[in-house]
Amino acid sequence: MKLSKFALRGATALAMLAMAVPALAANNSVTLGMVLEPTHLDPTAGAAAAIDEVVYANLYEGLTRIDSKGVVQPALAKSWTVSGDGLTYTFMLEDGVKFHDGTDFNAEDVVFSLNRARGEDSVNAQKALFKAIDTVVAVDASTVKITLSPSNGSMLFNLGWGDAGLVAPESADGNKADPVGTGPFKFVKWVKGDRIELAKSAAYWGDVVVLDKATFKIISDPAAAFAAMMAGDVDGFPNFPAPENLDQFRADPRFSVVVGSTEGETILSINNAKAPFNNVKVRQAISYAINRQSIIDGAMFGNGTPIGSHFAPHHPAYVDLTGAYAYNPEKARALLAEAGFPDGFDAEIKLPPPSYARRGGEIIAADLKKVGINLKIIPVEWGPWVKDVFTETNYDLTIVSHTEPQDIGIYAREKYYFNYKSDAFKGVMDKLNKTTDTDGRYKLLGEAQQILSDDAVNGFLFQLAKTGVWNAKLKGLWENSPVQANDLTGVSWSE
Amino acid sequence: MSEFDFQGERETWGDLGQKALKNRSFFIGALITGTVLFMALLSFFWTPFDVTELDIGNKLHWPDTTNWLGTDHFGRDVFSMLMVGARNSIAVAIVAVSIGMAIGVPLGAAAAASRSWGSNLIMRTNDFIFAFPSLLLAVLFTAIFGPSAINAMIAIGIFNIPVFARLAHGGSLALWQREFILSAQTSGKSRVRITIEHIMPNLLNILIVQGTIQFSLGILIEAGLSYLGLGTQPPDPSWGKMLSEAQTMMYFASYLAIFPGIAIVFAVLGLNLLGDGLRDIFDPKLRRGR
Numbered sequence: 001m002k003l004s005k006f007a008l009r010g011a012t013a014l015a016m017l018a019m020a021v022p023a024l025a026a027n028n029s030v031t032l033g034m035v036l037e038p039t040h041l042d043p044t045a046g047a048a049a050a051i052d053e054v055v056y057a058n059l060y061e062g063l064t065r066i067d068s069k070g071v072v073q074p075a076l077a078k079s080w081t082v083s084g085d086g087l088t089y090t091f092m093l094e095d096g097v098k099f100h101d102g103t104d105f106n107a108e109d110v111v112f113s114l115n116r117a118r119g120e121d122s123v124n125a126q127k128a129l130f131k132a133i134d135t136v137v138a139v140d141a142s143t144v145k146i147t148l149s150p151s152n153g154s155m156l157f158n159l160g161w162g163d164a165g166l167v168a169p170e171s172a173d174g175n176k177a178d179p180v181g182t183g184p185f186k187f188v189k190w191v192k193g194d195r196i197e198l199a200k201s202a203a204y205w206g207d208v209v210v211l212d213k214a215t216f217k218i219i220s221d222p223a224a225a226f227a228a229m230m231a232g233d234v235d236g237f238p239n240f241p242a243p244e245n246l247d248q249f250r251a252d253p254r255f256s257v258v259v260g261s262t263e264g265e266t267i268l269s270i271n272n273a274k275a276p277f278n279n280v281k282v283r284q285a286i287s288y289a290i291n292r293q294s295i296i297d298g299a300m301f302g303n304g305t306p307i308g309s310h311f312a313p314h315h316p317a318y319v320d321l322t323g324a325y326a327y328n329p330e331k332a333r334a335l336l337a338e339a340g341f342p343d344g345f346d347a348e349i350k351l352p353p354p355s356y357a358r359r360g361g362e363i364i365a366a367d368l369k370k371v372g373i374n375l376k377i378i379p380v381e382w383g384p385w386v387k388d389v390f391t392e393t394n395y396d397l398t399i400v401s402h403t404e405p406q407d408i409g410i411y412a413r414e415k416y417y418f419n420y421k422s423d424a425f426k427g428v429m430d431k432l433n434k435t436t437d438t439d440g441r442y443k444l445l446g447e448a449q450q451i452l453s454d455d456a457v458n459g460f461l462f463q464l465a466k467t468g469v470w471n472a473k474l475k476g477l478w479e480n481s482p483v484q485a486n487d488l489t490g491v492s493w494s495e
Numbered sequence: 496m497s498e499f500d501f502q503g504e505r506e507t508w509g510d511l512g513q514k515a516l517k518n519r520s521f522f523i524g525a526l527i528t529g530t531v532l533f534m535a536l537l538s539f540f541w542t543p544f545d546v547t548e549l550d551i552g553n554k555l556h557w558p559d560t561t562n563w564l565g566t567d568h569f570g571r572d573v574f575s576m577l578m579v580g581a582r583n584s585i586a587v588a589i590v591a592v593s594i595g596m597a598i599g600v601p602l603g604a605a606a607a608a609s610r611s612w613g614s615n616l617i618m619r620t621n622d623f624i625f626a627f628p629s630l631l632l633a634v635l636f637t638a639i640f641g642p643s644a645i646n647a648m649i650a651i652g653i654f655n656i657p658v659f660a661r662l663a664h665g666g667s668l669a670l671w672q673r674e675f676i677l678s679a680q681t682s683g684k685s686r687v688r689i690t691i692e693h694i695m696p697n698l699l700n701i702l703i704v705q706g707t708i709q710f711s712l713g714i715l716i717e718a719g720l721s722y723l724g725l726g727t728q729p730p731d732p733s734w735g736k737m738l739s740e741a742q743t744m745m746y747f748a749s750y751l752a753i754f755p756g757i758a759i760v761f762a763v764l765g766l767n768l769l770g771d772g773l774r775d776i777f778d779p780k781l782r783r784g785r
Contacts, residue, residue, distance in 0.1 A: 223742040242743040244568065298551040298569055362569065362729050366549040377729050379642070 029213035030474065030491060033225055033234040035241045035354075036382070037193065037218040040176035043162035044117055047125035049403050049484040052162035053238070054196055054216050056485035059100075060165035060181035063091050063110065063144075064156050070405065070482030072156045076105070076166055076182060077144075086151035086436050093142040097205040099168050100186040107138035113166045114146070128409065129158040132433065153436040154406070161405075161483065184209045184489055194218060198488075210492040222355065229255070229469060236470025238477060238486050241355065243301040249469045258468040259303055260480035264401035265310050266356055268364060268459030271395055273419030276345060283456035285335035287325035289371045290364060296462050299359035303465035309449035310408050313463055314480075317442035321453040321460075332371040344372020347396040351377060352385045356464065357399040364399070364459070393417045401464045405483050408448055411457065418457060425451045514776045521772020527765025531758075535581040544572035546579050546732050555748050565750045567740065573751065576732040577758050583644065583733045584762065587726070588713030590648040592706055595655020600702065602656070603663030604694060607671060608686045618664060621657035629654040633716055637725040644733075647726040651713050662705050666698045700777035704770055711766035718759050734759050 038050040043060060057065055065075040074080075077091035097105035116122060118130035132152035137145045148155060158164060171180035179187045184206065185198040198214045217234050219225045222242035228234045229249070239262075240246065249255040268290065276282045296304040305313050308321030336344060351361040358379060365375040375397070380388070389395040395417075402410070410416050412429040425448060432444040453460070466481050476490035515521050543563065550570030558565040564573040602621070606614035624632075629651075636650035637643075667690070670676055679689050720726030721735030729736070734755045741751035 223745075226743060226746075244744055245746070248746055294549075294551040298549065298554065358729075359568070363549055363551070365730060366547065366569075369547070379724060379728070 028211055028493070029215070030211055030236075030488065030493075031195075031215040031217055031234045032470075032486060033217050033219045033228060033237040033240075034486075035218075035220055035225070035239065037220075038196070041179040041187070041190070041196075042167075042175040043165050044113070044167060044172075045123045045125070045176065052484040053486050054198075055165070055179060055181070055183075056162040056483065057183065057487040057489055058185040058198060058214070059179050059183045059187060060162070060167070061183050062159055062161070062164045062166055064160040066157065066160040066405070066483045066485075068478045068480065068482065068487070070480075072160055075160070076110075080156075086153070087148050089146045089148070089155065090139070091144045091146070093144065094205055095142060097182050098203055099171065099182055100180045100201060100203075101168075101171055102203075103168055103170060105166070105168070105182050106141045107144045108141075109166055109168050110144045111136045111138050112169045112172075114164070116167075116172065117164065124163055126161060126163040126404070128413065129161055129163060150434050151436060152433050153441055157406070162485070185214060188213075207489075209489050211488060214488050214491075216486075220353075235474055236468070236477065238466070238468050238470075238481075240467045240469040243303045243355070243465075243467055246301070246303070246467060246469065254472055255469055256472045256474075258466075258470075258477075258479050260466040260468065260478070261305070261312070261314050262401075262403055262464045262466045262481045263312055263405040263407075263483070264403040264464030265307060265312065265407075266304070266360070266399065266401040266461045266464045267310065268360075268461060269389075269395075269398045269400060269418055270458050271393060271397070271417075271419055272421070272457060273393070274396060276339065276341060277347075277396065279339045280455060281335045281339035282341065283458075284325065285332040285339065285371065286368065286373070286459055287456045288328045288335065289332035289367050289373070290325075290459050290461070291327040291367055292322070292461055293327075294367075295360050295363050298363050299356050300462070300465065303467055304462035305465075306462050307460045309453045309460055310402070310411065310458070311445070311449045312406075315406070317445040319446045319449045321449060324453045325456065329367075329370050336371060336373075341372070344374065346374045346376070348378055349375045349397040349399070350380050350385065350389055350395050351399060352380060352382055354401070356401060360399050360461065364397075390417050393419055399461070403464070403481075403484055408445065408452075411448075411452060420455070420457045422451065422455060425455075511776055515772070518772045518775055520768045521776060524765050524768030524770070524772050527761060528769050531581055531762045531765060532585065534578045535585050538575075538578035538582050542572075542575035542578050544575045546571055546575045547730055555744070557748070558750055564754045565748070567737070567751055568744060571732075573737075573754055576737060577734070577754060580732045580734045580737065580755070581758065581762070583727050583731055584714045584717050587644060587648050587651065587717040588710045591651035591655055591713045591717075592709050594649065594652025595659045595709060596702065596706065598652075599656040599659030599661075600663040600695075600698070603660035603665075604667050604690050604698070606660070607664050607667030608690045608694075617660070621660045624654065625657040625661070627654070629712070630716055630719055633720055634723065634725060637720060642720075642725040642728060644727045644731070647717055647720045650720070651716050655709055655713070658705065658709060659702070662701060663698055666701055667694050670694050670697055704774045704777060707766055707770035707773060711763045711770070714762050714766070715759070 034050065034053055036050040038054055039046055039048050041051060041055055043051050043055050061075045063075060063077040064072050067073045076094055076097060078094050080089055080091045082089055093107060099105055114136045117124040118127060118133055132148045132150060132155060134147045134149040139145050167175060168180060184201055184204045186201040188197040188199045190196045195218060196216045200209055200212050219228055225237060225241050226245050246257050250257045270277045270283055272278060292306040296302060306322045307313060308324050311318050349361050349365060351357045361377055365377055368375055389398050409429055411420055412426045428444055428448045432441060435441050435444060468477065470477055473494045475492050475494050478487060553566055553570035554568050556562055556566045562572050566572055602617050606617045632654050633650035637646045640646045676689060676693055679693055717726050718735035721733040722739045726735060727733035737755040738752060745752045
């Protein structure tokens with residue numbers, strides 16, 4: 001009796017404490033949960049989306065930035081002019097900008113950053129963004145001139161990527177562990193495996209942000225993510241990892257559930273160089289054998305939009321090709337027979353950790369089994385995935401979401417892990433890079449989508465939904481993610 | 496475990512049977528273990544539904560007359576998955592215990608028979624392996640050699656080796672002091688022959704008891720490994736994996752966590768009761784002491 005009374009008192013005290021924590025947090029700081037820990041904090045030297053999710057628009061800025069609607073906005077360049085032939089861009093820089101370490105930002109830093117990103121020994125993950133740049137010249141301290149060869153219609157957008165973030169020559173080498181940018185937040189500390197803390201930068205050149213403190217907490221386990229939300233340990237998850245829990249959050253007035261769209265084309269990647277997948281009929285058979293809607297329902301609990309090519313449905317140039325390979329197992333079997341595999345074959349599918357991949361993989365394995373393709377499921381962690389699948393292309397099939405914005409160009413790359421080679425597609429991409437008028441570009445983008453669908457390069461599954469869950473009082477988080485970002489500049493508490 | 500009473504006169508199987516019927520632990524344990532075994536065997540021929548067949552449209556149905564224990568997030572029948580999961584658990588545990596016995600018992604018996612620096616080496620190596628927590632060792636092994644049911648079997652088997660080696664060693668040492676062994680020695684039988692003809696049959700009882708206990712531990716650790724994604728791989732169902740998948744759905748489909756949990760408790764409890772009962776039956780001294 002005595003003991004239980006004591007226990008009760010303890011529990012009450014704990015409960016009060018638990019209630020007090022979110023109340024305190026509601027002051028002027030925010031803690032957001034994220035699933036993956038960044039490998040480091042230099043967006044100009046790594047492909048991991050988790051890097052941009054911490055640093056984009058918060059720590060680093062580029063000449064331009066991409067806003068919540070995917071539109072290019074001025075950032076460190078307050079304005080720019082483009083020559084008539086589309087070959088010369090002149091950027092006027094903001095005045096009085098300082099890096100977090102107190103050094104001045106000027107045109108030389110832009111020259112340094114862009115040359116570093118596109119240089120011979122650059123480790124930038126998106127070097128292709130800067131391919132069209134011919135020269136970068138500092139005209140004076142606050143004017144930069146970029147000349148292109150050939151012209152590139154998406155240059156302003158490209159310069160808004162996190163990979164085009166501007167850094168200082170003095171601090172660039174240390175950015176991985178101790179990031180120094182010009183953004184409205186400055187880096188405080190990184191407790192590996194647990195959290196990354198940012199604080200308001202009072203010396204910011206633009207509008208100083210409302211939040212005093214921002215913490216990104218790394219919670220990789222979906223069940224723990226749910227518990228952390230419920231307990232108020234985190235104020236929100238811009239991308240909640242377990243879509244099955246969304247209905248519970250919806251039913252709870254403490255939370256807002258905002259399902260938006262990402263740039264993540266979730267695809268069944270196929271190693272196009274490896275037999276039997278080098279046969280277009282085999283790839284088409286796979287596309288026919290996949291039931292997209294059942295993957296969206298089964299793996300994502302209905303969150304996601306089916307796609308028929310590598311293109312986001314919310315983009316104006318989107319062509320609906322979902323009907324091209326409507327679910328049809330008979331046709332898949334017939335195509336396999338034509339390709340010389342009337343009895344199917346055995347293959348492997350390597351699945352990275354996110355639930356869209358692990359669950360989607362099980363559904364696809366069951367789908368393909370019906371047409372005679374027996375998949376061995378191999379769950380892998382991200383590290384081995386990047387090494388085996390992405391870098392060494394030692395795989396048959398895998399599932400991954402390509403979250404970079406407007407990245408259809410990856411199919412034209414000389415070496416990319418799909419091992420897809422098509423002169424027709426490259427031709428369309430070349431033309432696209434030389435085209436600046438919007439209608440012409442959209443038409444070419446449509447053609448490109450069609451080619452990928454005809455070649456059934458990959459199994460195109462669905463556009464990944466952005467399943468945001470956060471405290472109902474928290475305002476200003478993005479609904480969609482046109483770039484990999486958690487832009488905190490507009491975030492505040494409503495009371 | 497060191498106090499074993501080795502009967503001078505052999506009990507007949509009939510005597511043992513009589514005792515078994517009177518022993519409640521044995522009876523309940525055998526009943527539960529029998530049920531689990533029966534379900535596992537039955538799953539080879541029949542399950543209510545095909546567990547490899549996904550039916551997304553029918554997902555997350557609470558238990559009813561069609562799906563007795565409900566369906567999971569892929570629309571698979573939970574009862575059928577539990578049946579096939581029992582098969583996987585038992586297969587892993589059987590192989591693991593067999594590995595432990597096949598290697599551990601000869602090692603322990605040989606160490607007891609030879610009593611040289613070699614036997615010391617064997618037993619100290621055993622102690623070394625024994626010092627590692629078993630689950631940790633299994634996780635380490637599957638992390639190095641890759642997650643699969645086969646590797647789980649080997650991993651669990653490896654940490655079973657010292658358990659059986661110690662048991663066989665201790666049991667044999669006690670036996671070597673006995674008169675009937677002494678008489679066998681004086682009649683000129685070699686140590687190897689004595690071990691095979693006299694020591695081994697007398698070790699059988701304690702090995703069966705320990706085997707049952709290790710079997711239940713094997714099931715637990717297999718469930719643990721599968722829960723961590725290091726054991727049985729999808730699409731094969733396993734109890735541990737069902738539990739880990741249920742984690743995020745526990746709040747609205749609690750049956751997904753409850754039934755595999757009950758299955759694990761049931762199987763482990765049954766095997767432990769069975770082991771307890773067997774020890775009582777084989778070991779009259781302990782029973783008399785009650």
